[in-house]
Amino acid sequence: MGMDKIDKFYNLVQSKLGGEASPSTSDDLDVGDMKLLDFEPAEIARQLTLLEYEMFTAVKVSSYSPLSSFPHPPHDFVFLSSQPSFWTRPG
Amino acid sequence: MTSWSTKITKWVIGEIVSIQDSVRARAIVLEKFIAIAQHLERMNNYNGIMEILAAFQSSAVHRLKKSMQAVGNKYLKVLDELMKLTSRELNYKNLRTKVHAANPPVIPFPGVYLGDLVFLDTGNAMHVNNDKSMINFQKFQKLASYILELMVYQQTPYSFAPVPEIQAFLRGVPVMDDDAAYGLSLICEPRQAVARGVSTVGTLKS
Numbered sequence: 001m002g003m004d005k006i007d008k009f010y011n012l013v014q015s016k017l018g019g020e021a022s023p024s025t026s027d028d029l030d031v032g033d034m035k036l037l038d039f040e041p042a043e044i045a046r047q048l049t050l051l052e053y054e055m056f057t058a059v060k061v062s063s064y065s066p067l068s069s070f071p072h073p074p075h076d077f078v079f080l081s082s083q084p085s086f087w088t089r090p091g
Numbered sequence: 092m093t094s095w096s097t098k099i100t101k102w103v104i105g106e107i108v109s110i111q112d113s114v115r116a117r118a119i120v121l122e123k124f125i126a127i128a129q130h131l132e133r134m135n136n137y138n139g140i141m142e143i144l145a146a147f148q149s150s151a152v153h154r155l156k157k158s159m160q161a162v163g164n165k166y167l168k169v170l171d172e173l174m175k176l177t178s179r180e181l182n183y184k185n186l187r188t189k190v191h192a193a194n195p196p197v198i199p200f201p202g203v204y205l206g207d208l209v210f211l212d213t214g215n216a217m218h219v220n221n222d223k224s225m226i227n228f229q230k231f232q233k234l235a236s237y238i239l240e241l242m243v244y245q246q247t248p249y250s251f252a253p254v255p256e257i258q259a260f261l262r263g264v265p266v267m268d269d270d271a272a273y274g275l276s277l278i279c280e281p282r283q284a285v286a287r288g289v290s291t292v293g294t295l296k297s
Contacts, residue, residue, distance in 0.1 A: 034256070034260045036106050036120065036123060037119075037120075037123065039257060039260075041123060041126035041127040041129075041130055042130045043254065043257060044127050044130075044257065044261075045127050045130030045131045045133075045134060045136070045139070046130075046134070046249075046251045046254075047251075047253070047254055047257040047258050047261060048099070048127075048131070048136070048139050048261055049131065049134045049136040049139060049198065049249055049251065050249055050251055050253055050258070051095075051258055051261060051262070052092070052095070052136060052138055052139055052198050053136075053196065053198055053248060053249050055092045055095055056092060056138070056198050056201075056244070056245065057245045057248075058092075059092060059201070059241075059245075
């Protein structure tokens with residue numbers, strides 16, 4: 001999704017200013033010759049963790065609740081303010 | 092996230108079975124992944140540990156007995172500890188204890204939570220009475236506790252500096268399909284007859 005935005009941005013710049021847009025940064029990263037043994041295990045673990053944390057935070061865990069399929073709370077259903085509201089979908 | 096985990100597991104399998112030079116060369120790659128898994132444990136990335144251990148337990152890698160024998164003892168000890176940590180025994184008891192004791196940031200193994208949520212959802216009625224006027228509050232309270240736990244883990248990010256080159260490398264890792272990986276595994280360590288007098292047709296797939 002992020003890459004789509006970047007591509008759109010480059011297209012916009014190109015159409016407004018003319019000329020050739022530079023390729024986006026990630027295209028410049030030549031990883032073709034890189035091998036597993038080129039990296040320290042700790043660095044691989046760190047970068048893998050950063051990527052996976054990004055994916056983990058993108059998961060909307062509230063969507064796992066069966067209540068998420070309810071369009072509306074029952075009309076006579078009232079929670080006390082001190083209790084967590086299962087009808088709220090954070091994020 | 093599931094497809095990413097599958098991709099990483101397949102990449103690990105591919106890296107191991109692609110080493111055709113020697114048993115020792117393959118053992119070095121196995122040691123490398125054990126070291127990565129050990130770092131992932133220190134970083135509380137339990138999902139990452141599961142990805143690597145799933146590769147070690149795959150049919151293509153698990154059968155490479157000679158390669159595993161060439162792995163250093165200190166790495167085998169780490170692998171054994173990680174296997175115990177992620178064991179399915181008692182519904183991932185060790186893993187649950189470890190995750191609950193860990194200080195965030197944490198990336199839990201979502202499989203444990205998904206299993207719990209499905210079990211809770213399918214094993215308990217939505218309502219406590221026949222006319223469905225009262226919801227099963229206990230069920231939803233328990234469901235909410237699991238969901239809130241995951242949401243708490245989503246609040247504390249890691250403070251590592253990103254290295255775009257390595258991230259690009261990880262995003263673009265080659266993925267090998269299961270049959271190709273098993274084929275390469277057979278080249279690494281060909282099948283052996285189970286016992287004398289048993290024909291090669293009768294060999295077992297380990």
